[in-house]
Amino acid sequence: MVKKIMVLVLVLLLLMASAAMAAGKEGxxxxxxxxxxxxxxxxxxxxxxxxxxxxxxxxxxxxxxxxxxxxxxxxxxxxxxxxxxxxxxxxxxxxxxxxxxxxxxxxxxxxxxxxxxxxxxxxxxxxxxxxxxxxxxxxxxxxxxxxxxxxxxxxxxxxxxxxxxxxxxxxxxxxxxxxxxxxxSLALNLVDFIFEGKASHAAAAPEKGISALDGVMMLFNGIEYLREHVRPDVRIHGIVTDGGAAANIVPERAAARFYIRGADRDYLNTVVERVYNVARGAALATGTKVNIKEIKAYDNxxxxxxxxxxxxxxxxxxxxxxxxxxxxxxxxxxxxxxxxxxxxxxxxxxxxxxxxxxxxxxxxxxxxxxxxxxxxxxxxxxxxxxxxxxxxxxxxxxxxxxxxxxxxxxxxxx
Ligand SMILES: [Zn+2]
Incomplete structure (x- = not known):
């Protein structure tokens, strides 16, 4: 008898528990x-x-x-x-x-x-x-x-x-x-590259100028060479945000904005560092200075x-x-x-x-x-x-x- 009651109570408890759970989702x-x-x-x-x-x-x-x-x-x-x-x-x-x-x-x-x-x-x-x-x-x-x-x-x-x-x-x-x-979703680094040169008359005294735009051009070209030697999931895409003030002035400031993305944060970090080296190389090659500004970074x-x-x-x-x-x-x-x-x-x-x-x-x-x-x-x-x-x-x-x-x-x- 006691055993029967205990079984009954147990069944009842289980029923109540499952009813409560159903009420949860249905609720x-x-x-x-x-x-x-x-x-x-x-x-x-x-x-x-x-x-x-x-x-x-x-x-x-x-x-x-x-x-x-x-x-x-x-x-x-x-x-x-x-x-x-x-x-x-x-x-x-x-x-x-x-x-x-x-x-x-x-x-x-x-x-x-x-x-x-x-x-x-x-x-x-x-x-x-x-x-x-x-x-x-x-x-x-x-x-x-x-x-x-x-x-x-x-x-x-x-x-x-x-x-x-x-x-x-x-x-x-x-x-x-x-x-x-x-x-x-891809890990991402959004980066601005700001090149600094020296303005001068583009026809009368180009030898006195340093073109910041040359730095930007070298950055884009360098990235094209880099592109072949990264994993296929990597995406590097950028625009020129400042290409100089006028065609008859050697640009003293030029800038580019890039998104650098990849499937994996750890690997992307190595790619980002290589892109930065391209920017540094571009600055060295053109006699400009480059300021690398990280805007934001997402993980994959x-x-x-x-x-x-x-x-x-x-x-x-x-x-x-x-x-x-x-x-x-x-x-x-x-x-x-x-x-x-x-x-x-x-x-x-x-x-x-x-x-x-x-x-x-x-x-x-x-x-x-x-x-x-x-x-x-x-x-x-x-x-x-x-x-x-x-x-x-x-x-x-x-x-x-x-x-x-x-x-x-x-x-x-x-
Ligand atoms: Zn959205």
């Missing part, structure tokens, strides 16, 4: 669905009020107000950035810390041509939906407002300030032409396979469409620098037809279309769902963290 979906109109309003408001990097005051205001209304504690102006924020929700004393990264800056002249209105809104929706459906499970949910992705990068100073270090996992979404995970994205798969499963569960492998060709993102600090993954979410290029009018128009709205809802559910799985399943979280550590220590493929 998350229900919260997002209940918030649908509000999330769409936020998305459209950010979209229709495009703000450039470090000036996203309207976006920050509406996103942080929504988080505060839902019990998050918001800190604005973090890492010395006026439009960055950290919003924290601590459940039952806190536990595994899951971060969702919001972006919300627009592009000059184009507006929201990169879908960052969707990124910001989905991150806030995910954070709230997860926070509201934790029940008695201890956890910490943090939504990060990361400004100026298109320009100066908000994430770099936030990484430097250690703001992501408290996380167990960092997640974000980016809309595009497919639903995908595991998209690579470290791809944690177990985390990417979890995100994809959750996207499928949440009803994502246009699921495809990631594109081969890629650019760079400051999220890469986050991925060097904590296990991180990005869900590409479909909102335009396959093959539609980014930073385009098509992206602008899709931002408030039914497919844009659906992307917000599905991404919010998928991000929150993945966060929930990591919180309730310590083995899964450990697997993700172990894989991340192995990649970082060079024991696994990057």
């Amino acid at each position: 998350i979906y229900k919260t997002v669905d209940d918030m649908r109109q509000q999330l769409i309003q936020i998305n459209d408001y950010i979209h229709d009020n495009p703000e450039l990097g470090n000036q996203e005051f309207k976006a920050v205001e509406i996103l942080t107000r929504t988080l505060e209304d839902n019990g998050f504690k918001v800190e604005k102006g973090v890492a010395g950035l006026k439009t960055a924020f950290v919003a924290t929700y601590i459940n039952k004393g806190g536990g595994p810390a899951i971060g969702f990264l919001a972006e919300y800056d627009a592009l000059e002249k184009l507006g929201h041509g990169c879908g960052h209105n969707i990124i910001g809104t989905a991150a806030v929706g995910a954070g709230i939906a997860l926070a509201k459906n934790l029940g008695d499970i201890p956890a910490t949910i943090i939504v990060y407002g990361t400004p100026a992705e298109e320009t100066t990068s908000g994430k770099l100073p936030m990484v430097a300030a250690g703001l992501f270090d408290k996380l167990d996992v960092a997640l974000m979404t980016h809309p595009g032409d497919r639903t995908t995970v595991g998209a690579k 994205k470290l791809l944690v396979d177990s985390l990417n798969q979890l995100l994809l499963e959750n996207a499928k569960e949440a009803g994502a469409t246009q699921i495809l492998p990631p594109p081969e060709s890629t650019g760079s993102t400051d999220f890469g620098s986050v991925s060097y600090r904590v296990p991180a993954a990005e869900l590409g979410i479909a909102f335009v037809p396959v093959g539609t290029p980014g930073h385009s009018q098509a992206y602008v128009q899709a931002g408030t279309s039914p497919s844009g709205h659906e992307a917000v809802i599905v991404a919010a559910k998928a991000l929150a769902g993945a966060g929930y799985d990591l919180i309730v399943n310590p083995d899964l979280l450990k697997q993700v963290k172990d894989e991340f550590q192995a990649i970082k220590s060079g024991k696994a493929a990057k």
